[in-house]
Amino acid sequence: MPGAGRVLLAGDAAGLINPLTGEGIYYALLSGRLAGEAAVESPDDPLTLYRGKLRGALGRHLRTTDVLARLAQFPGFIDAAIETAVRRKEVFDLLVEVGLGAGTVPGPLALAVGTRWLRGSLRARR
Ligand SMILES: Cc1cc2nc3c(=O)[nH]c(=O)nc-3n(C[C@H](O)[C@H](O)[C@H](O)COP(=O)(O)OP(=O)(O)OC[C@H]3O[C@@H](n4cnc5c(N)ncnc54)[C@H](O)[C@@H]3O)c2cc1C
Structure with a gap:
């Protein structure tokens, strides 16, 4: 029988866990x-x-989630992402898709969050 004896790993067994949220279903x-x-x-x-x-x-x-999980180590980054999502519903929906589904972050959104994060960091230093 072709392929007999082979095992394909899926889900947790394949290490498929969202590094940002811990979701895996x-x-x-x-x-x-x-x-x-x-x-x-x-x-x-x-x-x-x-x-x-x-x-x-x-x-x-x-x-995307790997990069976001690294950035999430910086408290200001998550604040900036949430502040952006509060103001723009499409951003909220996108972040939900990144956390719970297979969403990615388009360049303009990354720029918007990055700019907000930078502004917040500069304000905090004053
Ligand atoms: C406390 C907790 C909360 C979570 N909350 C969420 C959440 O809110 N949202 C989300 O997306 N993810 C969540 N997760 C992660 C999610 O549960 C897993 O990513 C998901 O269940 C993985 O599915 P799976 O089929 O790969 O593995 P599992 O759901 O673990 O299924 C594997 C099955 O194989 C069985 N099994 C193991 N060994 C054998 C064997 N030798 N022979 C026969 N059967 C065997 C096990 O008993 C089990 O039933 C949570 C995890 C935990 C621990």
Whole structure:
């Protein structure tokens, strides 16, 4: 039987945890589905297909959450993100998608939060 004896890891077992929020249910469901699809579509080499599907679905998102989790070490950054989200509903929705789904941060939003963070830091120094 092709692919017999191989195991594709999904969810927590694959280390799929949002580094910013600790959420993992969305990733578990998504990666489980993608693993199943890969096993059916490419029985001889499901891992290669699965990796490609995961990278396509979550690669950019996980790079984004990794950067955000590092920035979250700075208290002013989270304040700036929340202040931006309070003023703009589309930003709030986007941040929810980053925390709970597969959202990413577009350049203009990163710039808006960064500018607010910088202004807040400068104000705090005065
Ligand atoms: C306290 C807590 C709160 C959380 N809150 C949230 C939240 O609000 N939102 C969110 O998105 N995520 C949350 N998470 C993370 C989320 O629960 C996990 O990311 C998600 O459940 C991962 O799903 P999974 O299917 O990979 O693993 P699991 O849900 O852990 O499922 C694995 C299953 O495999 C079974 N199992 C293990 N070994 C064997 C074996 N040898 N044979 C047979 N079965 C086995 C286990 O009993 C378990 O039922 C939370 C986690 C914790 C601990």
